[in-house]
Amino acid sequence: MLIAGEASGDTLAAELVVALRAQMPDARFIGAGGPKMKMAGVHLEFDLTQHSAIGISDVLKNLFAYRRLFNRLLELAIRQKPDAVIGVDYGGFNLRFGHAIKRQVRKQFGQGRPDPSNPWLPKIIQFVSPQVWASRPGRANRLAADYDLLLSIFPFEKDWYAQRVPQLRVEFVGHPMMGRFTKAESQRPKAEGSAAAPRILLLPGSRTAELQRHLPVMLEALQLIRNKMPPVKAGMVLPEATSVQLAKSFGGDVEIQTGRLSDALAQADVAVSKTGTITMECAFFGVPTVTLYKTSWLTYQIGRRLVTVKSLTMPNLLADEAIYPEFVQDAATPENIAGAALNLLQNEPRRAQIKKRLAEVIATLGGPGAPERAARAILSLFP
Secondary structure (H helix, E strand, O other), rough: EEOOHHHHHHHHHHHHHHHHHOOOOOOOOOOEHHHHHHHHOEEEEEEHHOOOOHHHHHHHHOOOHHHHHHHHHHHHHHOOOOEEEEEEHHHHHHHHHHHHHHHHHHHOOOOOOEEEOOOOOEEEEEOOOOEEEOOOOOOOHHHHHOOOEEEEEEHHHHHHHHHOOOOOEEEEEOOOOOHHOOHHHHOOOOOOOOOOOOOEEEOOOOOHHHHHHHHHHHHHHHHHHHHOOOOOOOEEEOOOOOHHHHHHHOOOOEEEEEOOOOHHHHHOOOEEEOOOOHHHHHHHHHOOOEEEEEEOOOHHHHHHHEEEOOOOOHHHHHHHHOOOOEEHHHHHHHHHHHHHHHHHHHOOHHHHHHHHHHHHHHHHOOOOHHHHHHHHHHOOOOO
């Protein structure tokens, strides 16, 4: 059973299913996720990616809907009794689900003895660590109590857990991005004429709330940049075609494409991106990037009291320095973003230095084959 609640997790879960099926051709997969998991052969109870939320405010608005979905999946697990329950990213939902599964397993034991009628003892696995190292580190204790295996995609996480909950098995399998793109793609020459017309790539996110909060600021910043550098061309990449009409409603002279992110990154001189997984792909392609994040007032007020890391931008955290300029909430103004982007566009030595540091960061993420390594670690749990 696999559970993925976001587009990036849907991709990763589908890759994991392919890797597991290569070693277990007769395996059956159930759960909740998105279209890529369905194409990989997972029997979906429902499309969970259509219900993804951003921050506390969105969760509270849809609390009862999430509870219904959660209970449907729990009933499915109890009914089908899968040998493994695998949460893929989506930590807030999946940590609670893993705990609920563990609670169901413990109910089978009375007075220290298992129910003699075929006890259900699934392995509980999380693929991609929740960011407990960024906020609420106490959640590591719940992971250690409930989970048989944590599959990490960042190299520092294994040591972090070993220092706090050494009883939890953590395996660094590498970043899945390393198998999706090739070095040749990242070094693809830019299209003819790009030197005369610098290209900015806008990456606002995929969900409606992200587009609504990020796109107006990005488009205003783009206009300020064009006031200083009229030749600038701009493109935008959205993961799903369903977001295109909403993006167009904000106006702006921007070429919009869905998918083919590698093509767009290979041609970009500078990117303006929301924080999150996408910044790692910017780093892989060596694109100097200005990052931003805006959320609801309530989510921000809660988050600023819980988050302990210095940056929300993963390449900055991995490098332990501000490689990418980052602007969060009230600081994410068109003026700040435009100023930082212009500084990158007009400062070739700085862009070269950023590319050098990004290459050093990417070199720490392991080689291609993360889903295959993850599959082997999962199967090692079974004698």
